[in-house]
Every structure is written in structure tokens, then in C-alpha cells.
Amino acid sequence: MATLPILQHEEKIIQTVDHNPVTVIIGETGSGKSTQLSQILHRRGYSTSGKIAVTQPRRVAAVSVARRVAHELGVQLGEEVGYAIRFEDRTSHNTRIKYLTDGVLLRESLANPELSEYSVIILDEAHERSLNTDILMGLMKRLVKVRNSDLKVLITSATLDGNKVSKFFTDCPVLTIPGKMYPVEILYSKERPSSYIESSLKTALDIHVRDPEGDILIFMTGQDDIEKLVSKLEDKVRALEEGSCMDAIILPLHGSLPPELQVRVFSPPPPNCRRIIVATNIAETSLTVDGVVYVIDSGYVKQRQYNPSAGMYSLDVVQISKVQANQRAGRAGRTRPGKCYRLYPSRVYNDEFLDATVPEIQRSSLAGSVLYLKSLDLPDIDILKFDFLDPPSSESLEDALKQLYLIDAIDENGAITSIGRKMAELPLEPSLSRTLMEANNYGCISEALTVAAMLSAETALLSAPGRSNTEKKRKHQISNLPDGSGLGDHIQLLQIYECWDQNDYDIGWCKDNGLQVRGMLFVRDVRKQLSQIMQKIAKGPLDIRANGKGEEFRRGYRNLRKALCVGYANQLAERKMHHNGYRTLGFQAQVVQVHPSSVLKADDLGKFPDYVVYHELIATPRPYMRNVCSVEMRWVVPVINKLKTLDVYKLSGGVEHVEKETERNLPDLPKKDVEVAAAGDRESRIQAARERFLARKGKK
């Protein structure tokens, strides 16, 4: 352990932390920052007045790093060194060093905004810029002032732009600690290939027949491309003349692969055999594959992004950033010097790639985060001026405010309501937490809990791919579902879970019905957690047992659907007159279709229900509503009335913000236009600002 580079910098680190409330530490992979930093501070007495918290963006990382540190200190895990992740808290009153996911720390800060049990908070892997890390960075900036130098904050990262973060934390010091990496030779293509599958195929084969041993890791964008490339590689490798070169095994690697197939990449290849691993970006950060010497980088990644003006998500193939490209290349230099083949010219890398990946906070719906921040009740913070390292667009913040207003989480002035306060306690999207609140009044809390839990895990439910179990098939496979699923997907998800409940949570039942066991067990955990929180909020026992063909079933799930209509007030759609297309009822109407995977049934005339709520809009590339539920017009009316009262200006707290928007979004407008925009009344000012903003975006 004495060889870890970070230990040679111990004195320097301690000196800096002693004299500064915030320190940024840039430590390349292999520097030992995740395991050593906490131990150094512990050794030097920083854990006597409080605990040392170390956040991780991923649960597995929190657990495995905690385990290693406990081992290095020779203590039992859960004693001096422990961890906390969702559903699992392995800490005790003895714990001095606590590893946790950043989501858990955010939850803790809801109960105790000053996080007073900690004397040190280390935000690790900050360069990944997860939504939660970004919010924590904003909170830390405030907390070091409030806690008046009895808190030390360290931001650590592999490749984060240290100067930017340092500037954010009022010019705090930046320490750089070298890593232990082998050199990686970068080879660029002369031009972008017309097909990166073909190009990867050719490059991989060239390496295989020509270069010495060492595994090949190929980065592709998704499951489809991976499967295509894997089968082509298998054909080509099989066709190679026997004995002309070593053997090769081809392994796909992506998130929807069942765990037992995923772990194959951790077993070393047999002698005289090369592994060719074809992976998504899961191999960029989440999984580390040993033995990789050659990396082939397509230069693309799939990214989910949210469009706040349409309220719609899309999954797009986009160019990676320089940070990602370097991360990928680094995967070749972990055990010895390696090579990285970039399937794009250096010009593309230099001129087209962004320096860093667009942070998640600028790509997601912010309703949940805004509600969370509002519920913290920080006296000195106005949410629209919350100090983010990279602020989200004001459009996105306004979208969040509108959503929250429509579901009664904030009032017309943007202040959090008592309902909103309770909603923030629940680890759910606001639409679902609002549904739970309402269901509690209507006596269908048990059903609503199940729906919320099922939707939290929906993608995890599908059976493993490759066994031709498509979603549609799944829906038809479930045997003996009571009638009623024609009302929509929410109801069917409910019935699936209740069926499982009646089968005593039997694992075999899941397998027989094409459901992922892991996913269903997760649903059960989530449901239990939500039940506990709801009981706390309701200040009394609730009937939360799953109850199959109970009252709700007999009444056509009317109460549940009514509750959903309130929770999804922002996600309503009305069927168009003469066909089965829908128009969303929001601030901006969209024409959308029911997703083909839906179980929603048409009536005898072939018509869908007049009104539905949807869980999500997804552009793929046509706009679809995914997971819909039939509702009744008279439940919709109050929502439409509320929509009319919506005043973004008031919600976002006044003129100042509108000016800020003008300033931030329209820096290159001719001065005259800004003056015109500023001269009108406030509505037309907002409108003018928005139009110009959109026009400018369109041009880009």
C-alpha cells in the first residue's frame, strides 16, 4: 500500500485541508484517492469531532471501497468503517468513516440540513457530474459558510476541470496527484467511417491477427449494434485459418445483459486465447475489465435527454466528449502499455468534441430536484438563483415550477405547500408522490404504493433479452390476471404484482411469467420503503397490504385512477376527434400516440378512452406516451381550470428572474431587441425572450 502515489502527498494534503474549508483534489485513476484520502484524514484526527463521509455515485462502489478500507484498517465492516446505500445501512455508533451514495447523503440532508454529524465530507468522482453530485456541490458551497469552518469539504475527481471547480468554491486550492497508469498510444483514423460497425470489425481483426496478446475492448452505442458486431466477429474469427493465430472469444457487455452473463468478463481467458469484448459505456466507468490492452472507440454514445419545452425525453446517439474519449483510452493502460484506436480523425477530437460531457442536470427534468431544494427551506436561497456549478436553463427550471404548481406541491407564488413538503420525503418522481398523497385520501394507498414501486423498476422487469421475450409477449404471458388491465398499463402493473403476492412472492412464478426476478425483488423493497415513509407521513398505521381482488378491483379502480389523474395533472392527454391520436393538455400541446407496447384497450367502436394520463413522453423518433391509464373527463376539468391560472412570472418570483433569462440566453441579440423585450409588459417580455431564445437555438 505504501506505493500508492497519494501517500507521498500526505503532508501537503493535511496542510492544505488544515488551512482551507474546501480543497479540490485531482487524482488520476490508480492514485488511491478513494481508499486513502479518508484514512489519511482519519489518522490525522479529523474524525474525532465528527464522521468522515465519502460519497460515491454508484452503490457497488460505495460497498466495495468501504469493504477494502475496513480490510486495510483491520476492522470489521460496519464498525469504524461502514457504508450506507438505499435499503442497506451498515454503520454503527462506532463508525468514523462512512461511504455512501450521493443520493443517500442528499436524503440525510433533508432530515438534517447542516449534516452536523460529519466533520469532513468528501465528494468522490465528482467529474461524473451526476445530478446528485451537482446538487451536493451547490449545498456544500453554502454549508461551509453556515458551519463556519468546523466542516471540511473535499471534491475529488479524476479529470474534472480543477480550475472551474476551484473558482466555484471561491478560489479554493487544487492539489494534483499523479496516477499509476501506463502510457496508451492513440491512433486516429484518417476520416470518419461510413459504418463504425464495419470499421470496428476490421480494426479488431487486424489487431487480432497482427498484434501480441492482450484483450480488445470495443465501445459501441447500444445492444443492437453490439449484437450485430458480435455475430460478425464470430463469423470472421471462425473463418480464420486454424493455427494462423491465437483463439478468440467474443463477449457482449451491456446493462440489460443478465448478471450471470455480465460476470463472464471477469474470468480470465484460457491460455493462448484473446478476448474481444464489445461493450456500451458501461465499461467506461461502471465495470472495469482487466487484461484490456487495445481499445477501439467509435466516438459515440447514447444519451437520454429531456426537452423541457415539450416535456419529452429522447434517447439520442451523440458524439462523446474529450473526457469520455480519454476515459475510454485509459481502459487500455491499466495493466501495461496499450493502444487506443479512435475511429475518427484528431481534427474531430479537437474541434468537435466538447471538453466535458453535458452534466446530467442540464439533461433531465428538474421537478424532483427543485421540490427537494424547496423543501430544504434554506432561508438564504432562492431556488432560481441556486448556485450550481453549471446552471440548468431557466426554461428547464420554469418547466419544473409549472409541473410542481399543477400538482399542488407549490403555490402560485412558488412557495412550497404542506403537500409538497410531504411529497419531498418520498424517493419518487413528484407525479408519483402526489399520487400517493391523493390515494391516501381515497382509501387506495395499497394499490398506489404498488403502482409507484412497479414504475420505479419498470425496465428492470423485462425478461432477459435473447430469449425472444419482448415486452408485448410479457404482457400476454402473465396467466390469470383479473380483468381490468384494459384500463391501461398502470393497472396491469398493479395486477401483475398482486398476482405475485397471491403466489407468495414465488421466484419460480416470476420466471414462468417472463419477469426478471431481480426486478421484482427490487419492486418489493421499494414498496416496503415507500410504505414505511407513508406511514410516517400519515402519522398512523395504514392498510398497505396488497389485496388483489379487493374493493378497488370491484369498482374498476376508480379511486386509484382518480388519484393518478391528480398526480399526473401535468401528463394528461385528450383523444383527437376522429381517430386514436392524442393531444397533450399542457402548456404546450403535442400530438402523440399511445406506445404500441401499451395494453390500453379500445372500446367496441375501436376508440381509445377520451382522456388518459401518461407516465412519460418519449421521442423514438416519433412521440409516444409510454405507460398510459384511462381517466374520466370530470376528473380532468379541475386540472384544466388550474392550467388557466398558471403564471410563470409569479411562480418564479418576479421581474429579476425574467431579466436574468434575457441576459443569460440572449447574449448576442442586437441591443435594440433587448430593449424592446424589456419595454413591454411582463407577459410579452417573457414571450419575446422565449421566442428569441428558441429562434437562436433553431439556428444552431
Added chain:
DNA sequence: GAGATTCGA
């Protein structure tokens, strides 16, 4: 009549 990169409370 489509198609799930990846994390997380």
C-alpha cells in the same frame, strides 16, 4: 405497431 446508454433515493 416499437425497441432500454448508464446511474440513483
